Amino acid sequence: MGRNRFAVLELAVLGLLHRTPMHGYELRKQLTNVLGMFRALSYGSLYPCLHELLAAGLIAEEHDEAETAETARPSSPARPRSGRRSLKVYRLTADGKERLQELLGEGGPAAWDDDGFGVHFAFFGQTRADVRLRILEGRRSRLEDRMESIRAALTRTRERVDSYTLELHRHGLESVEREVRWLNELIASERQVASERPADGQANPSDKEST
Numbered sequence: 001m002g003r004n005r006f007a008v009l010e011l012a013v014l015g016l017l018h019r020t021p022m023h024g025y026e027l028r029k030q031l032t033n034v035l036g037m038f039r040a041l042s043y044g045s046l047y048p049c050l051h052e053l054l055a056a057g058l059i060a061e062e063h064d065e066a067e068t069a070e071t072a073r074p075s076s077p078a079r080p081r082s083g084r085r086s087l088k089v090y091r092l093t094a095d096g097k098e099r100l101q102e103l104l105g106e107g108g109p110a111a112w113d114d115d116g117f118g119v120h121f122a123f124f125g126q127t128r129a130d131v132r133l134r135i136l137e138g139r140r141s142r143l144e145d146r147m148e149s150i151r152a153a154l155t156r157t158r159e160r161v162d163s164y165t166l167e168l169h170r171h172g173l174e175s176v177e178r179e180v181r182w183l184n185e186l187i188a189s190e191r192q193v194a195s196e197r198p199a200d201g202q203a204n205p206s207d208k209e210s211t
Helices: 003-019 024-033 043-055 094-104 114-122 129-157 163-196
Strands: 059-070 081-092
Touching: 003 024, 003 043, 003 059, 003 081, 003 094, 003 114, 024 043, 024 081, 043 059, 081 094, 114 129, 129 163
Parallel strands: none
Antiparallel strands: 059 081
């Protein structure tokens, strides 16, 4: 897994564990269900990341005894016997909380990319207002550039491609245009909230770091 991909996964894991400690399979489920971009995430990607975070002291693991039923082998009497197995529970450490805040404060180009933006946006509730706005504006700028590239490509190839390929290009352009309109609404809302912020500089409740 590349470092950029690892950085995205690191933010996702730390952000989710900041909410509550989790077993590995539960963490993977949250990555899949809450962060749709990780729909195809495999254990092969998650566990190396967890091992690196453990080695860095950003997360810690505890063992939770859980009831399980074990079925005997076919040659034995078919009687289930109750047992206990130890499950690893991962939790965020103090260093991990500091690292999470550091990652949430990064609003540069990596946060505007397709992968990075989705994860940063998922944790906007824990992100400072100025960083949120910077990421939204950066994402919009990135998509506006993409939109112009698609339009230019349509102009150049309109006479050289079949109708289905042309429709595919148009569909891509419409998707980008929809996201730009959505971003415009979010940016306007963020600016409106900022303009209504008390003059004494007191942060809005949504901008406070969760503890």
